[in-house]
Amino acid sequence: MEHNNVQELIKLGASQVIHNKEGIPFVAISSDYKLVSIEDYLPHPIKTRQYVKMNTVKSFIEYVNRFKNPHTTIFADDQSHLFKGIIDFHVSQDEPRSGKHTVEYGCPLSREWEAWQNRNNEKMDQTSFAEFLEERAEDIVSPSGAELLEIALKFNVIRKAVFGSAMRLNTGEYQFTYSEDNQKGTVELPEQIKLGLAPFHNGEKYEVKAKLYYRLQEGNLLLWYKLVEPERVIEDAFYEVTQNIQVGVGDLMVIEGKSLTC
Template identity: 25%
Template sequence: MGQQVTSIPSGAEGIKELVALAHQARGVEIVNLIAPPGLEGVPEAIPVAIHHGTTPALNSVASLFEAYRDHPRRKTGTARALTLTSFIDLVNRHKTADSAVFADTNWEKPGFQAVIDYHGLNAIVEEPSSLAGETAIGTPANLKHRVAYEFPLSNEWKAWTQAHGEWMEQGRFAEFIRDHLAELAAPFDPERIAIEREFETTVASPADLIRLSRGLQVHVESAVKQAVTLESGEGQISWEETHKDHDGKPLKVPGAFLLTVAPFFGGEPVRMPVSLRYRAGGGKVVWSILLYRPDTFVTERVRDDLNRVAKETMLPTFEGSPET
């Protein structure tokens, strides 16, 4: 059976039919679409598919390849470190010449955030003559790849801050001191002199607090006979019962002691004065501890950690937050 041949009329009718057949032709042509001059931050050309036929269309070719991608186009997301050392190691693993570290130094909720793909600083141009100096021109970046460290609080620090300003009965306070002996420190002479001048009282050593806690345990069920403040600033308490402390004398209560505790999990400790107070009344004694300016000591610790980050990552650091 032979091939069927379509005949085309001559003249004007033939031309119309040829045009109609051309419009019905189907096919896809891939061409490069050139970016107009002055359009920054985009490729010079992008591949597009032109669909011919009765309903022509222009489509991106890139979307067809995305389903077959072997790896992401760029690094995105935020890694969260649990220790400062891990934060530094992660930053060093991913950093570029343009990376930067931002720090929130709020003592109640501090945090570090490294922006790996931060804006570049790759050229310096002179200002117009009407403006003095030079201006840095950098390459904008995505700011989508980050490493964060949120300074998780240590259990020891939580215990002391929860006890801060709270009045505790004698037995509970004695147990608290006993349970946290490991966080007590003996003051150095300059510290002792400064604390005694600030608090106008004596400063207890860890051994003094051990003796105090043991003496308090003896008198948990005893009625207070007398509580006085001595000229030294320390207190003195005696009970109705014949036995007193292990020396058979009224207990002497120092007005302050030194605490050494790491505010953050896996972090470095701070040394902080603590004021010790008590109230006697109705035959009972209640106790309270007051951390001395914890905001100052914690903020100093955070800034020391920021200096460590700058030194070990060799990146610029800023107190503040990134743009997005």
């Protein structure tokens, strides 16, 4: 290995610097007529080439502020929820830069958002629905977690119940009648619940409405929910992150779009 390095240095030493590309010197090797960069033999690289992915908005802002220059540009892509900062962005049309020093932040979804999104519009039997409410009770703002836990407990108790009818009460609740072991009873469920969810990991929480639906079929009860305009919540959360980044990086340009070539 050392022998090869020595031979390469001998070749370079016998060559002549013939070209500079963005300040990087190249030499022509006479034996095979190819251009070779000698940047690796300099005390330090001439250009920064670095691709970094950050896990938080705070670290993204800190990294940009550490290395930024007046031409550093940030692209905010609301389709992929990705922020890309190009530290060495072009000065002007007449002064292009390599754009090889970049940093990204991808707005990862929170676990609670994924939990509700994954089961959105999924029909569940009463037991599965009750268990889901128990698991996610801390996300529910209205009715209170205690009220929904009480409903979930009742659904769990009447696992083998046969449901006969359902009606919508003046209070805006659904009332289901059931029979089990020759005993009859009713259980109520709200028509809509309100959630407090942070769409992005470590982000701000937003109020998200979920409408509840049901189907009675041969004595079996199916329940499910539909999140109301979850896309709009994501859009609002992304806009909020964009604003926070703009404030954090000061006068740097934050563009709504995607960088495809850098």
